[in-house]
Amino acid sequence: xxxxxxxxxxxxxxxxxxxxxxxxxxxxxxxxxxxxxxxxxxxxxxxxxxxxxxxxxxxxxxxxxxxxxxxxxxxxxxxxxxxxxxxxxxxxxxxxxxxxxxxxxxxxxxxxxxxxxxxxxxxxxxxxxxxxxxxxxxxxxxxxxxxxxxxxxxxxxxxxxxxxxxxxxxxxxxxxxxxxxxxxxxxxxxxxxxxxxxxxxxxxxxxxxxxxxxxxxxxxxxxxxxxxxxxxxxxxxxxxxxxxxxxxxxxxxxxxxxxxxxxxxxxxxxxxxxxxxxxxxxxxxxxxxxxxxxxxxxxxxxxxxxxxxxxxxxxxxxxxxxxxxxxxxxxxxxxxxxxxxxxxxxxxxxxxxxxxxxxxxxxxxxxxxxxxxxxxxxxxxxxxxxxxxxxxxxxxxxxxxxxxxxxxxxxxxxxxxxxxxxxxxxxxxxxxxxxxxxxxxxxxxxxxxxx
Amino acid sequence: xxxxxxxxxxxxxxxxxxxxxxxxxxxxxxxxxxxxxxxxxxxxxxxxxxxxxxxxxxxxxxxxxxxxxxxxxxxxxxxxxxxxxxxxxxxxxxxxxxxxxxxxxxxxxxxxxxxxxxxxxxxxxxxxxxxxxxxxxxxxxxxxxxxxxxxxxxxxxxxxxxxxxxxxxxxxxxxxxxxxxxxxxxxxxxxxxxxxxxxxxxxxxxxxxxxxxxxxxxxxxxxxxxxxxxxxxxxxxxxxxxxxx
Numbered sequence: 213x214x215x216x217x218x219x220x221x222x223x224x225x226x227x228x229x230x231x232x233x234x235x236x237x238x239x240x241x242x243x244x245x246x247x248x249x250x251x252x253x254x255x256x257x258x259x260x261x262x263x264x265x266x267x268x269x270x271x272x273x274x275x276x277x278x279x280x281x282x283x284x285x286x287x288x289x290x291x292x293x294x295x296x297x298x299x300x301x302x303x304x305x306x307x308x309x310x311x312x313x314x315x316x317x318x319x320x321x322x323x324x325x326x327x328x329x330x331x332x333x334x335x336x337x338x339x340x341x342x343x344x345x346x347x348x349x350x351x352x353x354x355x356x357x358x359x360x361x362x363x364x365x366x367x368x369x370x371x372x373x374x375x376x377x378x379x380x381x382x383x384x385x386x387x388x389x390x391x392x393x394x395x396x397x398x399x400x401x402x403x404x405x406x407x408x409x410x411x412x413x414x415x416x417x418x419x420x421x422x423x424x425x426x427x428x429x430x431x432x433x434x435x436x437x438x439x440x441x442x443x444x445x446x447x448x449x450x451x452x453x454x455x456x457x458x459x460x461x462x463x464x465x466x467x468x469x470x471x472x473x474x475x476x477x478x479x480x481x482x483x484x485x486x487x488x489x490x491x492x493x494x495x496x497x498x499x500x501x502x503x504x505x506x507x508x509x510x511x512x513x514x515x516x517x518x519x520x521x522x523x524x525x526x527x528x529x530x531x532x533x534x535x536x537x538x539x540x541x542x543x544x545x546x547x548x549x550x551x552x553x554x555x556x557x558x559x560x561x562x563x564x565x566x567x568x569x570x571x572x573x574x575x576x577x578x579x580x581x582x583x584x585x586x587x588x589x590x591x592x593x594x595x596x597x598x599x600x601x602x603x604x605x606x607x608x609x610x611x612x613x614x615x616x617x618x619x620x621x622x623x624x625x626x627x628x629x630x631x632x633x634x635x636x637x638x639x640x641x642x643x644x645x646x647x648x649x650x651x652x653x654x655x656x657x658x659x660x661x662x663x
Numbered sequence: 664x665x666x667x668x669x670x671x672x673x674x675x676x677x678x679x680x681x682x683x684x685x686x687x688x689x690x691x692x693x694x695x696x697x698x699x700x701x702x703x704x705x706x707x708x709x710x711x712x713x714x715x716x717x718x719x720x721x722x723x724x725x726x727x728x729x730x731x732x733x734x735x736x737x738x739x740x741x742x743x744x745x746x747x748x749x750x751x752x753x754x755x756x757x758x759x760x761x762x763x764x765x766x767x768x769x770x771x772x773x774x775x776x777x778x779x780x781x782x783x784x785x786x787x788x789x790x791x792x793x794x795x796x797x798x799x800x801x802x803x804x805x806x807x808x809x810x811x812x813x814x815x816x817x818x819x820x821x822x823x824x825x826x827x828x829x830x831x832x833x834x835x836x837x838x839x840x841x842x843x844x845x846x847x848x849x850x851x852x853x854x855x856x857x858x859x860x861x862x863x864x865x866x867x868x869x870x871x872x873x874x875x876x877x878x879x880x881x882x883x884x885x886x887x888x889x890x891x892x893x894x895x896x897x898x899x900x901x902x903x904x905x906x907x908x
Contacts, residue, residue, distance in 0.1 A: 239905070243901065246902060247898060250898065284859070284867075287790050302869075312871075316886070319882065319883070320894070323886055327891065371878060463905065469901065473894075474897075477893055477897075485872045485889075486868060486872060487882050488878060488879075488882070489870060489878075492806065492807050492863075492867070494797050501801070502801040503802060503804065503812065504812070505878075506878060512883065600880050602812040606809075
């Protein structure tokens with residue numbers, strides 16, 4: 213049966229050699245190489261659930277009055293967009309399940325990308341000849357953040373509206389071009405014209421997904437062409453041998469299993485754990501706000517930065533050159549992404565190592581890189597945590613201003629400390645291994661001497 | 664309304680004696696011998712739209728605050744204040760119901776003030792309540808009344824506020840909270856607000872486990888410590904099987 217199908221395909225397309233090659237592709241067998249796959253599968257879930265949502269979402273901010281079944285909002289004025297999401301959550305069959313799964317998938321997608329990035333960074337997998345793969349990966353991360361922010365904003369509930377206000381003011385703060393770009397995007401001042409929502413919508417459901425999907429395809433194809441990296445498994449292994457598990461029957465079935473497991477986890481969350489209960493937030497109007505509004509986690513680092521930067525503007529004469537939101541909202545992410553983009557080149561400069569590398573290093577093998585990475589992760593993490601200081605105030609009663617003051621010091625001290633500790637730990641681990649190796653050699657020698 | 668005042672005055676006559684004694688014991692240091700207040704001006708923070716500048720750090724005058732304010736501050740445990748300068752917080756109520764009535768009667772007798780309100784949430788409209796709450800209160804108390812942060816104060820979550828206390832708070836404007844007159848929020852509207860605050864204590868939690876009803880922060884925690892942790896564990900398991908393959 214299968215053989216017949218294969219022959220049918222082959223006689224008409226001549227694909228057998230390609231298929232055979234694919235099935236014999238050798239996968240590295242370390243678990244950390246699977247993190248990127250989780251991201252891929254979350255993306256698939258996102259597209260699938262997203263398509264379902266497009267059947268019911270209305271990309272219009274025309275004001276309507278709600279007469280649906282949800283009593284607390286009956287008679288309220290709201291945008292058509294918000295009403296359509298209310299309907300998805302209340303009346304559309306499986307609408308809430310799909311909407312929540314979509315949102316959880318977005319949260320998990322970005323988490324998985326970041327874990328995958330950690331693996332790539334801390335093992336040096338981005339080195340030649342995989343620089344382009346890495347750059348595409350970082351670009352996808354950036355696009356994904358924007359894409360997720362767009363999706364969150366489209367709903368037009370109270371929280372997303374407040375998020376849009378912040379995004380708008382950050383955009384405005386870009387020197388020279390900010391005002392023009394924002395008025396071009398919004399088609400006028402905030403809250404923009406009726407064209408804004410269709411624009412955001414087309415960006416969210418077409419432009420960004422197609423960009424991400426294309427980059428993803430290239431990313432994966434390039435990995436296959438350059439082949440995966442792998443950990444050194446025997447002392448004699450060179451950069452030229454490829455070891456691992458064949459795609460079939462080793463890797464592929466397990467990958468498919470992982471895909472179903474990822475989808476399963478996401479749908480379970482979508483069905484069992486509430487996310488963004490927009491019916492509780494109510495519709496957005498420019499004159500209302502709520503205390504304790506927070507962005508989704510993947511933008512928390514930007515809110516933290518906006519809060520930590522002391523309030524000052526760069527003023528020249530009467531002209532405000534750089535308004536305050538620029539530092540936290542634009543400069544900070546630029547520094548982080550700038551580092552990610554430039555690091556491979558910087559590393560080549562520092563080490564003078566321009567060779568091809570198919571074997572990755574364990575984090576301990578390269579203490580400098582590991583220390584630097586840990587330092588930067590700690591830095592961003594602290595800024596991120598500072599973003600939730602208002603909630604911490606409510607929960608733990610540590611005053612908001614003193615928290616901010618403490619964080620302003622900590623974000624400089626702790627990363628250095630963390631980097632120093634990481635460096636030391638790497639060295640100790642390597643030294644420990646050497647001792648072990650020597651002991652083993654001595655034992656072997658002793659055994660040899662005895663016989 | 665007049666009937667309430669008359670009633671309050673009648674009760675006051677009976678129990679002011681006991682009330683005065685308790686007052687002397689617990690309140691006099693801050694509110695003065697005859698409720699005239701102990702002045703000591705100081706600046707505290709304000710709300711987003713409103714900076715409240717001068718407020719007595721000791722205790723304000725209680726003349727004319729009426730049974731309404733006394734009842735609110737005593738039944739929430741806000742008074743007696745623990746430390747001068749602190750924001751009054753909900754805490755263990757020190758007095759028995761009878762003692763509270765006596766104290767309230769005594770304070771009401773210090774000047775003519777408003778009586779304890781009787782909100783009727785069952786007459787209110789939930790949708791109107793949500794709308795009014797979003798307009799007037801959510802900026803401080805958070806849209807589902809989970810509390811928040813403003814300069815100089817912590818607007819509390821309203822989980823423990825009773826119907827009467829909600830109505831009282833709106834009319835008093837304790838600490839940095841603005842005071843809403845009957846023209847700003849009518850009694851009918853107040854009924855709707857109370858109805859909403861009652862409802863939001865057990866909101867419509869379709870969609871599953873509500874993780875606190877405050878949105879993104881706990882959602883991020885679930886993303887990392889539940890979902891991501893689970894998926895990484897899966898990777899480890901699958902990775903082990905690959906090694907064996």
